[in-house]
Amino acid sequence: MKKRRRLILLLGTLAIALVILVTNIGNEKPQDVVATEVPNPNYYEGYANDDLKDGVYTSTNPGFVGSITVKMTVKNGRITGFEITEHNETSQISKRAMTDLPYKVLQDQSAKVDAVSGATSTSKGIIQGARDCIRQAGGNPDDY
Numbered sequence: 001m002k003k004r005r006r007l008i009l010l011l012g013t014l015a016i017a018l019v020i021l022v023t024n025i026g027n028e029k030p031q032d033v034v035a036t037e038v039p040n041p042n043y044y045e046g047y048a049n050d051d052l053k054d055g056v057y058t059s060t061n062p063g064f065v066g067s068i069t070v071k072m073t074v075k076n077g078r079i080t081g082f083e084i085t086e087h088n089e090t091s092q093i094s095k096r097a098m099t100d101l102p103y104k105v106l107q108d109q110s111a112k113v114d115a116v117s118g119a120t121s122t123s124k125g126i127i128q129g130a131r132d133c134i135r136q137a138g139g140n141p142d143d144y
Contacts, residue, residue, distance in 0.1 A: 052077045052137040059132035064121035065089050070129035074137045082106045082130065094122040101126045110144045
């Protein structure tokens with residue numbers, strides 16, 4: 001009888017621990033995304049466009065959980081920096097969008113990037129931010 005009680009108590013404790021573990025997955029806030037720089041600026045020189053005016057531009061748009069603020073730096077007609085400066089996104093899927101998309105915008109010199117599957121709202125907020133910044137820099141987002 002004592003063995004059965006111990007077994008039931010052990011299984012109950014394990015079940016509770018498992019529930020706590022599973023419900024906390026994805027609740028951590030991803031670290032802020034650091035400014036992305038072009039590894040070799042000469043590689044992207046072909047994308048230089050006189051339409052974009054040098055400067056630092058910001059935009060805030062809705063994400064999945066809250067607002068996402070992005071900052072774009074333009075130098076010599078090229079996008080030389082793109083980063084997420086503020087957000088409230090929490091899930092691991094959103095984290096992937098928040099690390100991949102800034103790099104992709106910078107690499108492609110374009111806001112025409114694919115959304116991350118499963119993080120559509122977060123992706124849309126970041127992409128719309130890139131489009132807004134291009135517009136503020138005097139460019140047409142549809143051309144980039």
